[in-house]
Amino acid sequence: MAVAGAIATLSPILAWFAQQHWEPLPFQQATWAAYLDGKSGMIQVPTGSGKTYAAVMGAIAEMLAKPRKGLQLLYITPLRALSRDIEQSIKRPITEMGWKLQVESRTGDTSSAKKARQLKNMPEILITTPESLALMLSYPGAKERFQSLQCVILDEWHELLNSKRGTQTELCLSHLRHLQPNLRTWAVSATLGNIDEAAQAAVGLTAQPAIIQSNLERKTIIRSILPASVDSFPWAGHLGLRMFEELVAALDINTSTLIFTNTRAQSERWFQALTFALPDDTDKIALHHSSIDVKEREAIEAGVKTGTIKWVVCTSSLDLGVDFQPVERVVQIGSAKNLARLLQRAGRSAHVPQGTSEILFLPTNALELLEIAAFRNGLAAGDLESRRSLTKPYDVLIQHLVNLACGDGFVAAETLASVRQTMAYQTLTEAEFGWVLDFITNGGKCLGAYPRYKKVTLTETGVYQVTDTQIARMHRMGVGTITSNQAVRLVYTNRKEIGTVEENFISKLKKGDVFFFAGRQLEFFMLKDMVAYVKGTTRKSTVTPTWGGGNLAISDTLSTHLRQEIAAIHTESDFPIEIDCLAPILAAQERIAHLPTDTELLIECCKTREGQHLYVFPFEGRFVHEGLGFLWGYRFANQKQATFTISVNDYGFEILAPKDYPFKQLFSQDFFSLEHLQADIKECVNISELMERKFRGIAQVSGLIFKGYPSSKKTSSQLQISSSLLYEVFTKYEPENLLLKQAENEVLREQLEVHRLEHTLERLSRLKIVWKESKRPSPFAFPLLVERWSSRMSNETLLDRIQRLKEQWQNK
Secondary structure, X not given: OXXXXXXXHHHHHHHHHHHOOOOOOHHHHHHHHHHHOOOOEEEEOOOOOOHHHHHHHHHHHHHHHOOOOOOOEEXXXXXXXXXXXXXXHHHHHHHHHOOOOOEEEEOOOOOHHHHHHHHHOOOOEEEEOHHHHHHHHOOOOHHHHOOOOOEEEEOOHHHHHOOXXXXXXXXXXXXXXXXXXOOEEEEEEOOOOOHHHHHHHHHOOOOOOEEEEXXXXXXXXXXXXXXXXXXXXXXXXXXXXXXXXXXXXHOOXXXXXXXXXXXXXXXXXXXXXXXXXXXXXXXXXXXXXXXXXXXXXXXXXXXXXXXXXXXXXXXXXXXXXXXXXOOOEEEEEXXXXXXXXXHHHHOOOOOOOOOOEEEEEEXXXXXXXXXXXXXXXXXXXXXXXXXXXXXOOHHHHHHHHHHHHHOOOEOHHHHHHHHOOOOOOOOOOHHHHHHHHHHHHHOOOOOOOOHHHOOOEEOOOOOEEOOOHHHHHHHHHOOOOOOOOOEEEEEEOOOOEEEEEEHHHHOOOOOOOEEEEOOXXXXXXXXXXXXXXXXXXXXXXXXXXXXOOOOOOOOHHHHHHHHHHHHHOXXXXXXXXXXXXXHHHHHHHHHHOOOXXXXXXXXXXXXXXXXXXXXXXXXXXXXXXXXXXXXXXXXXXXXXXOOOEEEEOOOOEEEEEOOOOOHHXXXXXXXXXXXXXXXXXXXXXXXXXXXXXXXXXXXXXXXXXXXXXXXXXXXXXXXXXXXXXXXHHHHHHOOOOHHHHHHHHHHHHHHOOHHHHHHHHHHHHOOEEEXXXXXXXXXXOHHHHXXXXXXXXXXXXXXXHHHHHHHHHHOO
C-alpha cells in the first residue's frame, strides 16, 4: 500500500493514540505498515512494550476502511485466562472511539448458548484458544464462517510452539489458509532465541515472514536473598521455606509483589508460611494457580489491579500476558531453570514500555546461587532458549482430520498439500498420510472389526466425512491435546466449586482426612463420579496436594552459562555476591575432591557402607543426566555385571554399585561413544514401559480412548486399562503402527532428550578426565546422595540422617 494510503487508513488509530497522549512506537508503526502491505510475520519485543496494539491495530484500521460483515480478525491465545485482558484491551479503543466493531471471546468458559449463537453470527473480532478454534472447524459451515477472515494473531507464540497445542494450531491455520489463501498471520512473542524459524512456523512454509523487533531496552535487575551462612554440605530443600522470615523482611506488604514458585504444591506451602508470618495481613495475600477455581482466580487478578491484594503466591498461571501494571516487584522461589522463563516472570513487574523489571531470587538450595549468577550473565549476553515445532505427531494429525471430517469434510489431495505447508508436517510422506486415512476410515490393521474406530467415511464425491452424529458428538468432547492426569473437582458439600486436584492424590485420602488447598483447611468427605466433596475445618494439617510434572531441568542455554560461571572461579578475582556466599562450599569442594574448569570433566569415586559410589558432573540438566546415568550403567554392566542405583540432579549423576566395584578400571573413552547410542538407550531403560506411558496420552489425543461424558468421566485407571490393551494389541499384531513409532520418538526426544545427550557425549569426549578418589562425598555429590535417600522409607527422618552424616564427615 502506498504511504499516503497507509496514513489515511491508519488515521483513526493515530487519532485514538493522540487522545491517550501516546506516540506510536517505531515497531508498532512498522508492524501496521507491513500488515497493510499484505505481509505476515512475527513481533518480538520485550514484555510490556505494547505488542497487543502493534498486532491488532493494522487489522482494525483496515476493517474500518473496508467495512464488511463476519469474522475478520481471529486472536489465538494459549490461556483462556488471558482472553479477558485481551478482550478488554481491544474493546477499549473501539468503545472510546465509537467504532462499529464487535469483540467477543470463545473459550471453555463461554456458555453453550453464546457458542451456538457465534457459529451462526460471528463477531468481527474473536479471541479464542487452539482447542476452541479446532472445535469451530469441526462444525459444518466453516467455509462460510471464515469467508471474511483477514488476519490471525498468535499471542505468546513461544508458549505454544514446541507443544502439541502448537502443532494443533499449525494444522488449523493450514486449513484456514486453504479456505482463505490471502490470510495474514502475525505471531507475538517476547522470549524466543530462534526468531526466524519460529516466524516461519507461524506463517507457514509458503510465506516469507516479516520480522519486527525494537531497540527498546528493558532492564532486568536480579537480586538474591542470601542465607546468613551456607553449609559446606548443601542439599535440595536445605534452604527455601527455612528462609521465609528473610523473604518477609526483604519485602513490604504494601508493595505489590508476585511471588513465583515452580510447582503448585510449592505455592501452597509458601502461601501457608507467608500467612503464618503475617497474621494481620492475610487479606492482602492471595494464592493463584491453575487448579484453583476460575472465578476465584479472576477475583484475585482484579484485586491485584485495584491494589486490595498486595502479594500473590503463584505459578506459571501468571507467567503470561495478564496486564498487572500495579506490580512493582517479582520474587522467584528456587531457580526458574530457563532464561526465557525468568525474563517472562521478571516482565510482570513494571509492565510498561521501557520499564525496569526487578526480580528477587530466593534459593531453595545453596548450589542454586550458581544458577542465579549464570542467569545474570545469560541475560546480559542476550541469550534465550530456542523453541521448535514438533516433528510429525501423528495423533494430532488424526484428530485434525477427524475434526475436518466432522465439519464440511475434506479432500485427501488438497488436505495433504495444506498439511505439508506446516513446519511440523513438511516431511510427511504419502505413505504416512495414507496410513492415517486408513486408520480413521477402516480402523487400521487391527481395529477394523469395531465400528467405533471406523469414524470417517469416503463418500462417492471423494470427500472424507463423519456421517454418524454420535461419533461426531463423542469426538468433539475429546478435542484437545492436553493429557495430564485426570482432574477431580473439589466441591463443598453445599456444591460450591473450589478447584481441581489430581485423582492420584485424592484416591489416597479416606473420610475425615484433612489437607490444605487454596488457602483453606479442608476435610475430605467422599469421592463420587470424579467429584471430591469436602467441608471446611479448623483442624490443622500440613498435607498439600501434589501434581505431576513438578521436576524442571535447566535448559541447554542456561547450562552453558552455568559451566562458564564455575570455570570463571579459577580465573576471575571479582565475583558476584552469590559466588562469594558460596565460598565455604567451593573451598570444601576443592579440598575434598576438585573444582572443575571448563576443560575438565570431574568424576568422583568413594566407598561408604552403602557400596561404591561414582559421581559424574557434566552440568547439563536433570533429564540429560538421567539418560547418561542409565547409559553408563549399561556400559559398565556389559563389562562386569552388577545391580546399580541411579540418582540425578541438574549438576550431575550418581551410580551406586556393590562394594569394591572397579569403576576406574572398567572406564574408557568408549563411554562417550555415539555408536549404537539409541540401541544402547533402548537396552538400558525399560523402553517398552516408558512407551506404554507415552502411548496413553497419544491414545487420548488420537481419539482411540473416549474419556467419558461430562457427567460421568472415566477414571485414570479405566483410561490406563483401555490404553494398555490397545498398546498390547498394536505391539503384538501391528508393530509398524505409526502411533507406536510416535510413542518411542517421544520417549527418546522428550523424556531422555537423546538429541542433547548426543551433543553432551560429544562435548565430554573432548574434556580432560579428572578422576578423584575421596573418603566421602564432596559438596557437589552430597545433594545426589540426598536425592536418593529422599525416595526411601526409614524410621530415621531424612533431616536426622543428613545431620548425623554431616557430623561424622566434618570430624574426619
